[in-house]
Amino acid sequence: MSLQDCAIVGYAETKIVEKSTRDIWELGGEVLGSLIRGTGIEKGEIDGLILSSSMTGAGNVFWSQAVADQLALEVNFCQTVDIGGCSPLGAVARAAMAIDSGMCRNVLCLFADTQATEDNRPRKPLRQEWTSAIGYLGPPTAFGFITNRYEHQYGLDYAALGKLAVAQRNHAILNDLAVEKLRKPITVDDYLNSRMIAEPIRLLDCVMVCDGASGVLVTSRKNAEVKGWTKAAVPLGYGERTVFRAAQSVLDITETGHLVAGQMAFQQAGTQLSEVGSFHPYDDFIIAILLQLEMLGFCKRGQGCSYIRETDFSHAGDLPLNTGGGQISAGQAGLAGGGTNLVEAVRQLFGEGGARQVANRKVAVVTGIGGIPYARNFATSAVMVLTSNA
C-alpha cells in the first residue's frame, strides 16, 4: 500500500490569532523555516508542495505556484487541494500518491489562511440563487437544520454537547498556540447560556474564524530511515467521500460521508476503534463531533449523548479529544483549520504533547469536513488513521 509506505516526519504551526498583522506568505514562511529547523532537511530537498484551500488564496488561480515562488521552492509536484476543511488530510494522502508514483520525494504540505484579515472569496451564483435569497447564514444555518433533525430523530441532550465544548476548552488552555481570546475556562452552563445564532445553534457551538498556518513534511519511510528521521507518523488508512448520497433528493442529514470514509480508513489500516489513543475530529460545530463519534462507530446511531456522558475526553481520559483545543477552542485558521487537528495528532504521536500528552501514542485518528451542500450534509468527509513508530 502506497499510503503506508509514507510518513509524516515533521510538523510546524504558527500561533493562531484573531487578525494577523503578518500576511499569508509570512505565515507560510514561518512554517517552512520551522520545518527546516526541526527536521534538518535542506530547502532544495523539498521537491513537492501541496497547499490546502485558503480563503485568502481563493481569488488567485495560480495559488500553488504563487506560494512556491514566494517561498522559493523548486518542485516537481505542485498543487492546491480544494476540498475545504478536508484539504489538509487530502494533502497528506495526495503527497503519498505523488511520492509513490515517483514524482517527488519530500513534500511540504502547507496549510495557511488569513481569512479573518483577507477573505478573497468570489460570490457564487449558487449562493445567490438558492441560499442568499432566503437569508441563509451559511454553516450556522446548516448546522441548525442538522441539530433540529437530530433532536427529532433521536432526542438531544444539550448538556452533553456542552461537555464536549468544555473538554476542548480545557485543552486550549494548555495550548500556547491557541488563540488567546479562547484560552479561558468555560462551564456547561456557559455553553447552554451562550447567545443563539441560528437556533438551536449557540455561539459556543461555533468556531471563530482566525488567521494561522500549519504544515507537515511527508516523505517515504525508506527515505526517513536514510535521513535518520526517527520520529514518524505513518498514515495507515485513509477514506475520503465527496457529496455523500449525491443521487438522492431527500436524505438523512444526521448521516455523513464519515460513515463510508471511516470504514475505508479503518479497513485499510487494520485498526480497531479500541486501539485509538487520541481522536482529532474536524470541529467546526460541536454537534459535528457527536455525529462523527456515531459515524465512526464509537457508539451506535442516536446514542451519542449517552456515550458522551459516560466518556472522559480529557488528555488523560478514555478518549482524548482534540487535545490542542480543536478549532472551536484554538481558533479556526480559515480553510487551513483542518491542519490544527492534524498537527495536534502528529504532535501526540511524536510524544511532544507536553502537559497535554496522551498515554497511548500508538494510534491517532483525524477527520475532515469540507463544505455543506444545499440541504445535505458535508461536501467532503475524510478520515485518516495514523500510527507512530513508537
Added chain:
Amino acid sequence: MTKLNDTRGVERTPPAPLNHTRPFWEATRDKRLLLQYDPRSGKYQFFPRPVSIYDGKGDLEWREASGEGVIFSYTIQVRARPPFQGHEPFALGIITLKENVNLMANLVNCEREDLRIGLPVRLCWLPLPDGAHLPAFEPAR
C-alpha cells in the same frame, strides 16, 4: 407566542439565472413552482442542475409541483447579514415536497411555537423586485 418576521420587508437582490435555472425563475412570475423531472427514473430533483442527479444525462423535463409538503427541519435565524439584518428573528425550513425533493425556503405566517418537524406546509410567494417570486412556505391550516 414569539412573533417571527415574515421577511417580506427584505429588499432581496433578484436572482441572476443560468440557462438551466431560467425556466424555474420565469415560472415564478406566474407563481408556479417548477421542478426538474427525470423521465427515465421517474424522479424529481431540486435545485435545478445541468444533468439528472440519478443518471448524469441531460434531457430533463420541467413539471409543476403541487406546493404541498412537510417540514423536514428548520432553524430560527437570530443573527443575519444584510439585507436580512434587522429582520431577525425569522425561520428557515427544509421542506420535503410531495414530489420527494428537499427545498430550503423561508417559513412565513407562523410563530415559533407553530414550528415542528413533520408540520404540513403549503407554498406561498414572496415578491422579488424584478417581477419574479421567491417560493416560501406557511403552515397548511
